[in-house]
Amino acid sequence: MWRRVSRPEDGRVTEIIAGLYMSPPELLALSAGVALVVARWLPPAARPRVTIALGAVLVLSAIVLSVVGIRWQMLPVLAGAAVALPFALSPLLRHRSGRPAWRARWWLALPGSVVCLGLMATAPVSAWGFPVPVFPEPSGGFAVGTRVVQWTDPRRPETFTADPNDRRTVVVQLWYPARKSPAGAQRAQYLGRTEHEARIVSDALAHEVGLPGFLIDGVPRARSRSVFDAPVAGGGERFPVVLFSPGSGGVRTQNTAWAEELAGHGYVVAALDHPYDSAAVVLDDGRTIHTKLASTGDRDKDDKLAVDWTAVRAADLGFVLTRLEHLDRGEITDPLTGRLDTGRVAATGHSMGGAAALQAARQDQRFDAVIDLDGYPHGPTSPSLRRPTLALTQAITPGTDPDYIPRLTEALRLGTATSYRLTVPGAAHLTFMDGPLYLPPVPSIVGSLGRTESPHVVAATTLAFLDTTLRDKPGDLAGVLSTYGDLSVYPSGKGNSR
Known part of the structure; x- marks a missing residue:
């Protein structure tokens, strides 16, 4: 059709x-x-x-x-x-x-x-x-606005450079419930604030996976469903906050369809670029920081590096939450001041970002829920997770990765709140981001759910989880999740402690 x-x-x-x-x-x-x-x-x-x-x-x-x-x-x-x-x-x-x-x-x-x-x-x-991606229309009751901010943590030195005065800087894109824009309002550029930035990021992503940049030249032409700097929705409602960390080499915009769907349903999504980790990060002064992460080929060394990189990302998530608290209190001038419910916050991420979300929730009790989108749990499994967790995974067998499921299961079993692992049939690793919208529909790359169903499954399952854990909406969460795949529940017997 x-x-x-x-x-x-x-x-x-x-x-x-x-x-x-x-x-x-x-x-x-x-x-x-x-x-x-x-x-x-x-x-x-x-x-x-x-x-x-x-x-x-x-x-x-x-x-x-x-x-x-x-x-x-x-x-x-x-x-x-x-x-x-x-x-x-x-x-x-x-x-x-x-x-x-x-x-x-x-x-x-x-x-x-x-x-x-x-x-x-x-x-x-x-x-x-290799199409120009067409983003799904958000199904919620709000229009969606977006904005990009850059924040520097004066307390943390930048560990990826030798300059002792260099401080950790992150670029954050916010998607938020907005008022409906006038007809014909220009929608936000995908992958960047401008088409020039989008092409820099697109070329870096292509290089990251070994593709010639021209193959995905339709991606920087795309526009999403949100509007830059759209006025915040009226009514005075305070919106729960969802922080997002992308996959290794990934960028803040890699889950735009998902972020827009959440924002349309009344959440504020804050997605991070992690400089020297993300494929390309364009700073406010025009500088572009490319990734410095690279595999050594030695599994033990790579595992140790992944633990270190995950720790940096987890610290980035905590720092951004602190800045959002300052913003909500008016210590940072922003249209969202007084509209963020920073008492209801989820840490989320894809791949390595999922591992970072798990670590952030262990270390920082301000996070009330966790979503891990097909991320291997790098780092320590203690202290135990004290927040409800949803882990979405592709079908993984001992033959494809003997460590992944046992490691993830251990992390969820040790938690003190009810958690869920949902195996999505037909999913691949890139199913859980925007990849199915613009990459060839090859099952081994993007799964077999298709360009329409892939974003729908990820959004529907995560929205059901967030509505239950952050908004205390009644309903059978396990029943809803199980309609999308093979569900494992890890009850603690203590309820969803928050």
Whole structure:
């Protein structure tokens, strides 16, 4: 099923046809190119007018695409059309000049037509495999605003540099319940505050996983569902706070669809960039800090490094919570002053960020709940977790990782509050972030849930957990979670202590 998704972007034509993930100019160029090749096989009387019309449409589409930006997926279309156009126009030009028209024999034209059509067919396939991501509309009752802040911890030296005066700095993106913006309001750029920043981050992420940057050039073109600096929702309601730490090499925006869904339901989400860990962090002064983390190839050494990096991330989460408390009290000037319920806070994260969330909750009693999105529990398992925890995982067997499930189970069993481990069928590691929206739908990479179901499952399960633990909403949480996969519950017999 296709649906047209309007994507206003600086006045440019950027509508995406969901299902094909192509804009109208791209579809027009593709259609004109295919029709131009097919026109060779029309009856002679129909060829001249059809060829001229299609050639005009093709040239016009190419001009529009050159203005709005040509994606690499369209290059085979333009190449095939460039090959076909001279052969289509040559008979017409020769006829106008009074010279005898020349046409290639069918047995020569047929292979050429097949080659051109084959080139053009790669466009919709590659656009579908590497699309401009289309973000789901938040289902909550609030519109969503977003803002980026940068905070420096004067008490913590930066351990990744040799400068003794360098202090730990983090970049934080906030998603929050907002008033509805006027029709046509420009939505927030994905991956960065500007398209330039988004391209820096996109290239760094591609490099991180060994992909050529051009393959995901649609990602920095995307816009999310939130609006930068939108006014905070009225009514005076105070919103629970959810802190988020991304995966190793990940960035603050990697779970934007999830953050927007939570904000639409009345939560404030604060997602962190961890400098020298995140793939690329663009600071307020324009400097870009790239990751310094790298595997040594030695498992024991890498495990020790992961413990150290997790500790830094956990400290970052605690620091950001402190700054949010200052913000809510008015010690930092901000529109969210007086609107944050910092007495109801969850620590969350994906992959290594999930491990950081577990450690932060162990060390800092201000966190009331924990969500671990497929994160191996690096670091000590003591003191015991005293807060309810939800761990979402892909299906992991002793053959794929003999340590993961036993380690995670130990951490949950030692907790003093009821915790849950939900194994989501069809999930992969990248299912739990925005990856399914813009990466090829290969099960081993993004799972088999699909681009629509992946964000829905992650949002529905985590919202049910947060509503129960932070808002004390009544209901059968275990029953809700079990509808999405294989659920294990670790009761303490002491209830959900907070």
